[in-house]
Amino acid sequence: MSQNIKKVYDKYGLFLILFLISSFFGILNNNFFSLYNIQNIFKQSSINGLLAFGMTFVILIGCIDLSVGSILALVGYFVGIMLVTFKLPIALVLPLGLILGVFLGSLNGVLVAKTKLQPFIATLVTMTIYRGITLIVSNGLPVRNINNVSTFMKYINRGEIINLPISMIVYLGVFAILWFLLGKTVFGKHLYATGGNEEAARLSTVSTNKIKIIAYSVSGFLSALAAILYAARYNSIYPNAGQGAELDAIAAVVIGGTSMSGGKGKILGTLIGALIIGILNNGLNLLGVSSFYQEVIKGVVILFAVIADRKKLGL
Numbered sequence: 001m002s003q004n005i006k007k008v009y010d011k012y013g014l015f016l017i018l019f020l021i022s023s024f025f026g027i028l029n030n031n032f033f034s035l036y037n038i039q040n041i042f043k044q045s046s047i048n049g050l051l052a053f054g055m056t057f058v059i060l061i062g063c064i065d066l067s068v069g070s071i072l073a074l075v076g077y078f079v080g081i082m083l084v085t086f087k088l089p090i091a092l093v094l095p096l097g098l099i100l101g102v103f104l105g106s107l108n109g110v111l112v113a114k115t116k117l118q119p120f121i122a123t124l125v126t127m128t129i130y131r132g133i134t135l136i137v138s139n140g141l142p143v144r145n146i147n148n149v150s151t152f153m154k155y156i157n158r159g160e161i162i163n164l165p166i167s168m169i170v171y172l173g174v175f176a177i178l179w180f181l182l183g184k185t186v187f188g189k190h191l192y193a194t195g196g197n198e199e200a201a202r203l204s205t206v207s208t209n210k211i212k213i214i215a216y217s218v219s220g221f222l223s224a225l226a227a228i229l230y231a232a233r234y235n236s237i238y239p240n241a242g243q244g245a246e247l248d249a250i251a252a253v254v255i256g257g258t259s260m261s262g263g264k265g266k267i268l269g270t271l272i273g274a275l276i277i278g279i280l281n282n283g284l285n286l287l288g289v290s291s292f293y294q295e296v297i298k299g300v301v302i303l304f305a306v307i308a309d310r311k312k313l314g315l
């Protein structure tokens with residue numbers, strides 16, 4: 001009986017948690033299930049979810065990426081300054097921003113794969129460097145009124161299709177692509193193999209260094225895409241944008257069931273995990289809980305998720 005319960009929980013546990021948390025906040029606050037608030041949750045979840053998707057790729061290979069928030073800030077500032085100050089066309093700025101994200105992510109991959117630095121140390125260094133560059137080029141000042149100079153950015157923020165925000169549609173579209181990439185392609189199999197047993201994967205002709213660089217490049221690309229959604233939503237970019245975003249991204253990944261040891265996990269779990277984090281943030285804000293306490297709560301959630309992961313592995 002206990003084994004059957006465990007199988008059911010492993011399959012549907014995340015959906016049960018999502019239902020219980022939503023019900024809890026819905027009972028305590030009548031505005032929680034309003035259309036406006038649900039759209040707000042979707043918009044916030046799409047930004048964190050994109051970062052978490054990239055983090056999933058990196059964690060699946062047994063690594064970590066602490067620089068996602070700094071990449072968001074740097075790419076966001078680049079996009080903002082190109083649009084507001086230099087008046088460049090959006091059709092040029094957005095591709096350049098995405099390319100910049102890929103470049104920054106690939107630098108992380110090269111540091112990890114080629115110099116053999118520990119992923120934690122390598123991305124801690126780049127997190128600091130990328131944030132420092134943002135502060136230097138911005139002189140500590142924000143870029144404002146981004147949507148005022150770009151109708152496309154305004155549309156990303158306010159546009160809807162069947163009551164779904166554009167950011168959420170982009171988010172679900174990316175999810176579908178990544179789901180196919182991880183589950184239906186040779187690259188996905190090589191990614192899981194690298195995280196499960198890197199030496200065995202290498203001996204079976206998998207180019208593990210290449211897989212690592214690609215995984216970090218994907219993380220950089222998705223961080224850049226999140227930066228575009230962030231800039232559109234808040235109509236500005238501050239140099240400290242995305243500070244601490246890596247915590248929410250990691251939380252979404254581990255809550256979603258991806259093993260911190262690598263090799264095990266699904267992108268669907270991350271999708272639900274990001275939604276759970278979004279609901280937690282939104283619900284606690286509606287209840288007037290201090291942001292200081294919210295950080296503690298998220299830290300505790302990550303702790304329990306990691307402990308559960310270790311128990312699954314028998315550690």
